[in-house]
Amino acid sequence: MLQADTKLEEINFLTARERNALQAGDINCVEDILRVPPRRYEDRRFSAPLSSLANGESACLQLRIYSAAWRFSYTRFYELVAGAGEEGDIGARILLRWYNMPYISKLLAAGMQVSVYGKLRSQGGQWVMCNPDFEVLEDEDAGHRLAAAALGESVSLPGGGSLSAQEKIHTDRLVPIYRSVSGLSARSYRSIVWRILKEFDRSSLKEPYDPAPGYPLAAALADLHFPDDERTAHKARLRLALSECFGRQFAVAWNRRNIREKTGLVTATTDYYLRELVAALPFRLTAAQQRCLREIRTDMAAPVPMHRLLQGDVGSGKTLVALCAMLLCVESGKTAALLAPTQILAEQHYRNFCRLLQGTDLRISLRTSGRAADSDLIMDDPQMAQREDEQHPRLLVGTHALLYEKNRPRNLGLAVIDEQHKFGVAQRERFVSAEEHPDLLVMTATPIPRTLTLTLYGDLDVSLIDEMPAGRGEVVTALRHPGRMKRIISFLRNELSAGRQAYIVSPLIEKSEASDRASATAEVKRWQELLPEFTIGLLHGRMTPEEKERTMTDFRDARTQLLVATTVIEVGVDVANATIMIINNADSFGLSQLHQLRGRIGRGTHKSWCILLSAAKPGEPSREKLEALCRTCNGFEIAEEDFRLRGPGDVLGTAQSGLAGVHFPEWLSDTRLIYRANKLATDILERDPSLSLPEHAGLREFTRSLLSRAVVRSVG
Ligand code: ADP
Ligand code: MG
Secondary structure, three states: OEOOOOEHHHOOOOOHHHHHHHHHOOOOEHHHHHHOOOOEEEEOOOOOOHHHOOOOOEEEEEEEEEEEEEEEEOEEEEEEEEEOOOOOOHHHEEEEEEEOOOOHHHHOOOOOEEEEEEEEEEEOOEEEEEOOEEEEEEOOOOHHHHHHHHHOOOOOOHHHOOOOHHHOOOOOOEEEEOOOEOOEOHHHHHHHHHHHHHHEOHHHOOOOOOOOOOOOHHHHHHHHHOOOOHHHHHHHHHHHHHHHHHHHHHHHHHHHHHHOOOOEOOOOOOOHHHHHHHHHOOOOOOHHHHHHHHHHHHHHHOOOOOEEEEEEOOOOOHHHHHHHHHHHHHHOOOEEEEEOOOHHHHHHHHHHHHHHOOOOOOEEEEEEOOEOOOHHHOOOOHHHHHHHHHHOOEEEEEOHHHHOHHHOOOOEEEEEEOOHHHOOHHHHHHHOOOOOEOEEEEEEOOOOOHHHHHHHHOOOEEEEEOOOOOOOOOEEEEEEOHHHHHHHHHHHHHHHHOOOEEEEEOOOOOOOHHHHHHHHHHHHHHHHHHOOOOOEEEEOOOOOHHHHHHHHHHHHOOOOOEEEEOHHHOOOOOOOOEEEEEEOOHHHOOHHHHHHHHOOOOOOOOOEEEEEEOOOOOOOHHHHHHHHHHHOOOHHHHHHHHHHHHOHHHHHOOOOOOOOOOOOHHHHHOHHHHHHHHHHHHHHHHHOOOOOOHHHHHHHHHHHHHHHHHHHHHHO
């Protein structure tokens, strides 16, 4: 009997092709197969008689095949004449045609009783159905089925017997439709699931904790794939979503408790550097920045590691708060590191820090994979390096390169991760997985709804900068048809002549490298011709670090007025004099991404313009998205709208955001379910912190798997 963890190789009815396809989709065992939920269901319950159906309708019919033959018209096809009534009853007759599927002739033949599902067409007074899905209900010649099996077509008939009325898989029921698993038809996947449900040992399917007593997991999965009706399908999904949500909330609650049991560093300072910095700033910290800083310093002073999220809309001034925290850390004798998602951003932070801390005796270093200039970090003698770092703690700014062993910061007291959503949870944890637990501050400018914060960052405390610095220029967002380029260009010319700068963003970076460069270059050429009097720079992800840096420096120093860029400028880039952003094919970007992009302008005192170019017509969904962007600059409102339009899984990207393994993303926005699961989890940990009660044995095991995953993270 198949077990939940039986590997594909041991499932003897899978063909090699099926096995490969599944494995390519990261489906490796019986349970994995069952865990892939149907994307939707198709109602293929038997339809009314043919006479009451209309042209173009999809229908499921039970038919007898009268005759079968190969035919030719333009191309060869296999045609069956079938009907629901007597052979002579023309009104109940239909032609079933299969194109490009030669093996059908081995599966279907005259005399069989079949059910078919497909779209009806009326052709010259005849009903026709092309390439319908089908099932053999009764067949006078079992040999056909053996042929089918030999062909690897999954007309899998459990137990070898003929299908009874209740055992229809592809027709005459609510039929599950799956997201395509590389190279497997929905029909094959459905057959595999069916067969597994028949043959596997239900008691082998376990979950750490049963959040829905009375409705076992296995039963819910069976209902999920082959429900009797819509209500059952809904009930099953809810049950599985709750289980998934609970698992997530429990892991988060458990992590949270764990972190708080660790011994952290106590940061004690006189605020020497902090006061110097603040005094030198040409502006005052906003009240929100001050509040967040207070929260952070309280954490840092406590003997428990800080695990905090600093949230704030684009441009709210998170970096400065982080820098303040870094100064506290350095003053107390430890190194503070800032991890940025891109090299451009790391360089920018580095440059800013150097500027802001000019005149202090602080050491600031930059570490990116593209630059070896700061080779003082990699000393030949590790012991000497260690001593050096202990005597002279530093501010360290870098990219992913900081995560590699040889670059791992020594004597680390505070780790700051900028734009956390660009990193994985694993990378975050890896950064602080030292023996002495450094404080952790993660920053994100992807505002997300409160409940999602609980799910994604529930093990972090949250500080929110809910106020923008004063004196920012207004940002106007306008949606324009690409056909109106002339006016846009003359507007742009005026602004550039007045000394402002502009970004032109294109959704270029995709497909092949060659065509990519070409199109970016072409875009530069185009603008050069349109605005010959200005200098134009080009920035895309495949340039070398040096090229990127040169381009950014030229733009920052206003040697170029126009910067043609891909979305590499999406995060963090900060040039206050740039007041115009033109976004080509705006509808091809996500809403949150557009908001991020727009965050590059409106950083100075001048009025700014974001021009979204799109040919989308009023009423189209992509148009709706762009209109939302024109209405508001509030990141939280935009996030809510984005989740509403696309769903959280798509917005956040499941793998990156730690949402991998989420099969029922609907719970991500189900506030009640999340609070319920969260309460369930915290109650359990409150009542039984060591999880020693017998009913928590599964959860104890689960936490062990969380632990080992954490270990794998820190070494892998
Ligand atoms: P984000 O939150 O998007 O990371 P940044 O940290 O890049 O925002 O800050 C955006 C700009 O605002 C920077 O140029 C920064 O110097 C400036 N800034 C930060 N705090 C203030 C403030 N209190 N008043 C005025 N400008 C500020
Ligand atoms: Mg930032």
